[in-house]
Amino acid sequence: xxxxxxxxxSGCGIIGIMEQSGKRFSGRDIITSIASMRERANGLxxxxxxxxxxPEFKRDWCFHMMFENKSAMVQTEEYIRDNYKIVKDEIIPxxxxxxxxxxxLLWRYFLQPKEEKKKLHYDITEEDFVAKTVxxxxxxxxxxxxxxxxxxxxxxxxxGYPEDIGRFYRLEEYEAYIWTAHGRFPTNTVGWWGGxxxxxxxxxxxxxxxxxxxxxxxxxxxLNYGYVCAxxxxxEVITYLFDLLVRKHKLSFEVAADILTAxxxxxxERQSEEKREISQALRIIYGSALVNGPFSxxxxxxxxxxxxxxxxxxxxxVAATSGNKLYIASEESAIREVxxxxxxxxxxxxxxxVIGRLxxxxx
Amino acid sequence: xxxxxxxxxxxIERDEGKCIACQVCxxxxxxxxxxxxxxxxxxxxxxxxxxxCHFCETICPTGAIIIKRNPSEFxxxxxxSAQVIRxxxxxxxxSGVLLTGMGCDKPYPVYWDHIVLNASQVTNPSIDPLRxxxxxxxxxxxxxxxxxLTAHSPQSTEKNKIPSAMDYRLLTKLSxxxxxxxxxxxxxxxxxxxxxxxxxSLARAAKEIGTFYNTGEGGLHKDLYxxxxxTIVQVASGRFGVHRxxxxxxxxxxxxxxxxxxxxxxxxxxxxxxxxxISQTRMIxxxxxxxxxxxxxxxxSIEDLKQLIFALKEATRYSKPVGVKISAVHNVAPIxxxxxxxxxxxxxxxxxxxxxxxxxxxxxxxxxxxxxxxIAAVDNRLREEGIRNQASLIAAGGIRSSSxxxxxxxxxxxxxxxxxxxxxxxxxxxxxxxxxxxxNWGIATxxxxxxxxxxxxxxxxxxxxxxxxxxxxxxxxxxxxxxxAIESLRGNREQLRGVGLSDTDLKLLGIKPAxxxx
Numbered sequence: 001x002x003x004x005x006x007x008x009x010s011g012c013g014i015i016g017i018m019e020q021s022g023k024r025f026s027g028r029d030i031i032t033s034i035a036s037m038r039e040r041a042n043g044l045x046x047x048x049x050x051x052x053x054x055p056e057f058k059r060d061w062c063f064h065m066m067f068e069n070k071s072a073m074v075q076t077e078e079y080i081r082d083n084y085k086i087v088k089d090e091i092i093p094x095x096x097x098x099x100x101x102x103x104x105l106l107w108r109y110f111l112q113p114k115e116e117k118k119k120l121h122y123d124i125t126e127e128d129f130v131a132k133t134v135x136x137x138x139x140x141x142x143x144x145x146x147x148x149x150x151x152x153x154x155x156x157x158x159x160g161y162p163e164d165i166g167r168f169y170r171l172e173e174y175e176a177y178i179w180t181a182h183g184r185f186p187t188n189t190v191g192w193w194g195g196x197x198x199x200x201x202x203x204x205x206x207x208x209x210x211x212x213x214x215x216x217x218x219x220x221x222x223l224n225y226g227y228v229c230a231x232x233x234x235x236e237v238i239t240y241l242f243d244l245l246v247r248k249h250k251l252s253f254e255v256a257a258d259i260l261t262a263x264x265x266x267x268x269e270r271q272s273e274e275k276r277e278i279s280q281a282l283r284i285i286y287g288s289a290l291v292n293g294p295f296s297x298x299x300x301x302x303x304x305x306x307x308x309x310x311x312x313x314x315x316x317x318v319a320a321t322s323g324n325k326l327y328i329a330s331e332e333s334a335i336r337e338v339x340x341x342x343x344x345x346x347x348x349x350x351x352x353x354v355i356g357r358l359x360x361x362x363x
Numbered sequence: 364x365x366x367x368x369x370x371x372x373x374x375i376e377r378d379e380g381k382c383i384a385c386q387v388c389x390x391x392x393x394x395x396x397x398x399x400x401x402x403x404x405x406x407x408x409x410x411x412x413x414x415x416c417h418f419c420e421t422i423c424p425t426g427a428i429i430i431k432r433n434p435s436e437f438x439x440x441x442x443x444s445a446q447v448i449r450x451x452x453x454x455x456x457x458s459g460v461l462l463t464g465m466g467c468d469k470p471y472p473v474y475w476d477h478i479v480l481n482a483s484q485v486t487n488p489s490i491d492p493l494r495x496x497x498x499x500x501x502x503x504x505x506x507x508x509x510x511x512l513t514a515h516s517p518q519s520t521e522k523n524k525i526p527s528a529m530d531y532r533l534l535t536k537l538s539x540x541x542x543x544x545x546x547x548x549x550x551x552x553x554x555x556x557x558x559x560x561x562x563x564s565l566a567r568a569a570k571e572i573g574t575f576y577n578t579g580e581g582g583l584h585k586d587l588y589x590x591x592x593x594t595i596v597q598v599a600s601g602r603f604g605v606h607r608x609x610x611x612x613x614x615x616x617x618x619x620x621x622x623x624x625x626x627x628x629x630x631x632x633x634x635x636x637x638x639x640x641i642s643q644t645r646m647i648x649x650x651x652x653x654x655x656x657x658x659x660x661x662x663x664s665i666e667d668l669k670q671l672i673f674a675l676k677e678a679t680r681y682s683k684p685v686g687v688k689i690s691a692v693h694n695v696a697p698i699x700x701x702x703x704x705x706x707x708x709x710x711x712x713x714x715x716x717x718x719x720x721x722x723x724x725x726x727x728x729x730x731x732x733x734x735x736x737x738i739a740a741v742d743n744r745l746r747e748e749g750i751r752n753q754a755s756l757i758a759a760g761g762i763r764s765s766s767x768x769x770x771x772x773x774x775x776x777x778x779x780x781x782x783x784x785x786x787x788x789x790x791x792x793x794x795x796x797x798x799x800x801x802x803n804w805g806i807a808t809x810x811x812x813x814x815x816x817x818x819x820x821x822x823x824x825x826x827x828x829x830x831x832x833x834x835x836x837x838x839x840x841x842x843x844x845x846x847x848a849i850e851s852l853r854g855n856r857e858q859l860r861g862v863g864l865s866d867t868d869l870k871l872l873g874i875k876p877a878x879x880x881x
Contacts, residue, residue, distance in 0.1 A: 210487075211486050211487040211845075213483070213487060213844055213845040213846045213851065213855075213858075214846065214851035214852075214855060215855070215857055215881075216773075216854070216855035216856050216857030216858060217850075217851060217852070217853055217854045217855035220746055220854050220855075220856075221854075223746050223747075224746050224749050224750075224751050224752060225508075225749070226749070232881065248509075249509045249510070251510070251512065254530075255512065255531065262848075264496045264498065265498055265500050266496060274532070277533055278512070278531060278532075278533045281510055281533055281535060281537055282510060283850075284502045284506060284537060284540060285506050285507060285509070285510050285535070285537075285752075286510070287502075287848075287850035287853070288850060288853065288854065290848055290850055290851050291851075292845070292846045292847060292848060292851035293487055293845050293846065293851075294487055294488055294845070311847065311848075312490070312495060312496075312847065314488055
């Protein structure tokens with residue numbers, strides 16, 4: 001089976017915890033929390049995203065790499081060295097865990113793009129240059145996979161139950177202000193390390209529980225804007241959609257949510273005239289970006305963590321706050337496991353985003 | 364040599380035991396196939412005159428008539444079929460171009476019948492359209508690349524309020540759009556090729572359903588102006604009936620370059636059909652042939668088309684979409700791309716099996732390509748060029764059922780045109796003799812004795828019924844796929860699989876073979 005040509009379908013457990021003040025906290029809680037949703041995974045994939053973990057390298061692009069063999073590493077390093085200054089590189093520290101049988105070589109690089117190489121692409125932004133590198137490595141170099149490529153963040157994932165993966169990566173030793181975690185129950189892909197969630201590109205990370213029936217058109221819509229979907233995963237498509245809408249089209253997360261999980265026409269008819277005009281325009285222009293099918297998803301970037309449900313809430317999503325902390329999870333129990341008495345707990349409505357923002361920033 | 368009569372195509376069988384000689388068939392048949400002999404008080408039939416429209420069979424109160432294909436058979440020959448021999452005989456007699464009506468009836472592969480749809484199982488719940496919202500609304504017209512909104516308005520600073528689309532102001536001015544409540548429109552059929560009653564039926568049904576019908580190149584009869592908000596007015600090479608009020612009356616304008624049934628040639632309405640009313644509507648003298656030229660004589664290249672598109676937009680002050688209809692030919696994808704770049708807001712593509720009121724048989728049956736391949740190629744091409752959002756695609760030519768509609772949309776069409784299916788709903792049995800003007804069903808005729816047989820109220824109801832039924836079926840199929848808005852299916856070829864198609868066909872259609880997973 002060709003891992004790049006099988007669309008990813010899975011049922012899953014997801015959780016995200018964000019300290020909106022920007023205060024960092026250890027990965028212990030997120031591991032405890034996701035462990036309580038073990039039922040929702042089947043041991044074929046687990047992973048975490050963490051923001052704020054490399055403050056001493058916060059200006060450098062950090063690539064978390066997975067190499068299946070030494071030659072993939074050699075090729076990748078050669079490619080990276082061509083285009084970037086390597087500020088630092090090291091093995092990603094891990095701890096043996098008896099449940100993790102096989103593991104690829106895990107390495108991380110802190111990088112600065114070479115200005116003269118970037119200039120070869122005319123007016124390309126630094127983000128686009130990095131995104132290009134990621135896609136290049138992932139699609140061209142066999143046995144090499146970029147798990148994450150943002151600044152001051154990283155994705156830690158692999159084949160196994162998420163709590164085992166978390167311990168394996170020694171996440172309790174890291175401190176972050178956003179943690180997201182994913183336990184996977186894939187129905188059709190042999191578990192491979194790169195295929196686990198979160199999906200990471202630039203500072204985006206996406207974890208997702210669901211199956212996107214509109215995948216075929218979302219993918220082709222993105223093609224119209226120059227995005228080539230290389231991995232056939234729903235998370236990839238969701239990541240690119242957020243990248244297009246939020247980073248390139250400069251829309252807020254709220255408006256992006258109104259596009260991805262657009263209100264029904266009947267509801268739009270009942271809106272005030274001003275709002276109706278906008279809602280109609282959004283659906284007319286971005287109809288092909290509507291994400292259909294059951295899903296709950298947690299998307300994060302440097303300043304923001306967003307939870308979103310499909311239009312008719314076919315997958316679970318619960319949110320809670322406790323002080324500055326925002327929790328979004330598949331199950332309330334996962335939240336209460338680490339925060340027994342939240343200030344507020346609620347079930348977000350279908351298509352209504354839950355948004356956590358770093359205080360003092362407009363994500 | 365003996366004069367060879369053209370072999371009779373149909374046999375009229377009359378059950379004498381049942382026939383009560385009421386003569387309704389005699390009075391009704393526009394081809395005079397039945398006659399009454401008062402001396403014997405019997406009705407007899409002349410099978411040589413029968414066109415196989417089955418009207419008499421339908422109205423015979425005692426069920427005494429059955430129309431059958433003539434069982435008399437030539438010696439079996441795979442190359443020289445009865446049809447071939449019949450055609451040669453006709454041409455040897457007349458030296459004429461063989462005419463026909465409706466769409467190609469040759470057994471080219473129908474790709475719709477080799478494409479199957481998906482449904483949800485376990486990993487993805489299907490949706491019941493009777494319990495959950497299921498949206499078919501479709502907008503036809505140019506879409507911008509992105510939306511422009513201004514930032515938050517002051518009232519959004521309210522505490523704890525989640526800002527949403529409400530807190531912005533829209534800067535983007537959308538191009539004019541056609542709003543369809545179901546992604547099906549009635550294809551261009553001119554007043555002239557079909558009766559006013561048929562036109563009224565289409566117009567009223569379009570209004571009731573919330574979609575559009577198309578005037579064809581027949582102009583707009585004064586009685587149809589009231590349906591202007593549901594009318595696409597056509598500008599064809601003959602410019603018949605095109606004037607300021609006409610352009611202003613429609614909700615959209617369609618420039619007709621070609622038609623699936625007769626790519627590369629113009630239209631022909633025989634003088635016999637040009638009555639006083641048609642003369643006024645088309646702005647031509649009574650009784651003259653209405654010949655529309657093969658090309659538009661002001662369009663010899665793509666830049667000329669651009670001028671016409673913008674001339675029409677200027678004339679209507681950019682208040683309505685202007686689209687272009689072409690027939691599906693080999694180079695359809697680059698042509699469509701050029702049309703989009705020339706400023707068209709929608710492109711209608713009419714495939715090999717598209718219908719007509721009159722066309723040379725040889726053209727109808729041998730020119731053009733199937734719509735399935737054309738729509739796939741065009742949609743691909745526009746996406747590769749990053750201009751798919753700039754125009755809507757309407758697929759036409761042989762759409763027979765809701766499943767054809769949904770497959771066309773999944774291949775990449777925004778909506779479909781139906782012509783033949785609408786005529787069948789009004790009574791047509793596809794005898795393919797529209798060009799004679801003797802349609803017994805009162806559809807493709809201007810003879811007042813015949814046109815009154817089509818009651819526009821009943822015609823409207825039947826068309827509305829058809830569109831409702833298809834829409835319900837589309838919703839069921841969408842729900843089965845776990846999709847609740849048609850735009851999530853549009854161009855979503857992952858939901859299609861090919862059965863019994865070659866690798867090349869699959870590649871051109873952009874779909875996987877059945878049996879292959881995601």
